[in-house]
Each structure stands twice: as C-alpha cells, then as structure tokens.
Amino acid sequence: MSKSLLVALNVLGASMLWAQSPVPQGTLSVRWEELTAADFTAAIARAQGTCLLPFGVLEKHGPHLPLGNDLLNVRYAALHAAQQEYAVVFPEYYFGQILEAKHQPGTVAYSRALQLQLLQETTDEMARNGCRKTVVVNGHGGNNSLLPYFAQTQLEAARDYVVYVLGIPGGGEGGPPRRSDPATDMHAGERETSMSLIARPDLVHLDRATQESGADMARLTLPEGLYTGIWWYARFPNHYAGEGAVASRELGEFSAQTWISAIVRAIRAVKADSASPRLQQEFYERSRNPLGTRR
Numbered sequence: 001m002s003k004s005l006l007v008a009l010n011v012l013g014a015s016m017l018w019a020q021s022p023v024p025q026g027t028l029s030v031r032w033e034e035l036t037a038a039d040f041t042a043a044i045a046r047a048q049g050t051c052l053l054p055f056g057v058l059e060k061h062g063p064h065l066p067l068g069n070d071l072l073n074v075r076y077a078a079l080h081a082a083q084q085e086y087a088v089v090f091p092e093y094y095f096g097q098i099l100e101a102k103h104q105p106g107t108v109a110y111s112r113a114l115q116l117q118l119l120q121e122t123t124d125e126m127a128r129n130g131c132r133k134t135v136v137v138n139g140h141g142g143n144n145s146l147l148p149y150f151a152q153t154q155l156e157a158a159r160d161y162v163v164y165v166l167g168i169p170g171g172g173e174g175g176p177p178r179r180s181d182p183a184t185d186m187h188a189g190e191r192e193t194s195m196s197l198i199a200r201p202d203l204v205h206l207d208r209a210t211q212e213s214g215a216d217m218a219r220l221t222l223p224e225g226l227y228t229g230i231w232w233y234a235r236f237p238n239h240y241a242g243e244g245a246v247a248s249r250e251l252g253e254f255s256a257q258t259w260i261s262a263i264v265r266a267i268r269a270v271k272a273d274s275a276s277p278r279l280q281q282e283f284y285e286r287s288r289n290p291l292g293t294r295r
C-alpha cells in the first residue's frame, strides 16, 4: 500500500469518526437545522430540553418593510438570546394568525383549524425529539390571542412537555426619546422599523416610509372592553400603524437589547422551572379521576 493511500485512509477514518461523534459543546449551533443528528442529541442535553419556537407570519409591514419582518426580527432576538443562554431554536415558522391582512399582497393566512393543528403537531414533534419545555417566542401582535389560547388548550389531554409563551416586550423603560406618538406606534412604526434596522438593515426602505399613511383612521367607535375582529382594519387599513420614517439605529439597539434580555431571562426561568411539569402531571392525573373514586 502506498504511503499516500495510507494517509488518505487515515484522513478518511478520522473524518468518519469526526462525523459520528458530537462536536465539543462550545461550538454547538443553536439552530436546529444546522445540527447533525448526533450533535442534536448533545444540543438537547446542553439545553436541558429547553427549545425556542420563534413565531411570526407573512404580512405587509407598511410601504417600507419586508413581508417576513416579524419573524426576521424575532429570530434575530431569539438566536442572540440562545447564544447567551443555550437553547435549541426551531427553524423558520411563519404560520401564525394574520387573517386581518388578507386584503394585502403577500399575506399568507392559514385557516384557524390549521394554525392550531400545525402548532400542536410542531410542539408534539419537538417534544418527541427531547424538547420537554418549548417557549413560543412571539414576534407578531396578531398572535397575541392565539398563543395564550394554544397554551391553555395544552390541558385538554395529558402531555409530557410544557408550552410557555413569551409575549412581545413593551416599549421598555428608558431608551432614546421617541419621535412619534407611542399610542399608535404599533406596526411598522418607529419602534418596529428601528428594530429592523438592527436585524436586517438591508431590507429596510426608509425612504418609502412616508408613501402611505400609518395614521389611525378611527372608523369604528365601540365602548372599552367590547371587541370585534374588524377593529384593526377599521383603524389601520394600510396595515401600517405609526411613523416608520423616524426610526433610528439607537432605538433599534435599545429595542433589540431589551428583547434579547427578556428572552434570556425566560430561558433561565424555564430551565429552573420544576413546578410546571410537576403540577401539569398532577393535574392530568386528577382530571382523569375528578371524584377520586376510580383506581
């Protein structure tokens, strides 16, 4: 056997070994789709079974931001947080609630039943792969009712995992002074556009931000506490609420850091939470036998 063939065989042997054994922990990606099967097992162990599901939609964001803006931003925050406090991050999930934007180009609005079924099967499959605790990290205001409802319905039948929901953080105390009215800075406005300037500046077209109005059209007046689904369209038919043109990188940095810190805190709290899994199991057992009469 020639020396060069021997060397080649050694390299091949070493690379096969390398392929089968997990990489050292410090270099494990936080991205589910980037891990090999062997590394995935190591990643779940390192994450203590804690996984993130950044949750967005495809919808218009004013005249100046991309359709995938919410998911791009929430993934930016979630990936940075998971690098600080290790967790496995599920791939791009664009399948949230966005029926109110069906009149705008590029919106993908799945039916109510499919939204819930797909999310349930996703968290089921994540759990089957070791995600005993999944944190759905919300990036889109239109999911604010869906996600707590989804978490509530986990009590419908016994499950061996816990779903947590992390809502979109509020404006945050402090930070740079705002240039627009915080009351209507809700969608593709100053704050969200500033965040996009940090997450994906290449996709922000600030010069187009005044091409449409993000003002509140106030076309429906109902008493406080009375809700109807058309409320958003009544106020913001352009799917734009606020003033994106006054966005700044300074506010973006502040918003990104606020969001990343909130996710890091959530991952740590979830890892330390032994009460929820225990109480869930206790509840499932008691709910099978509410009168305590069955053995």
Ligand SMILES: [Zn+2]
Binding pocket: 059, 070, 139, 140, 141, 142
């Ligand atoms: Zn949104």
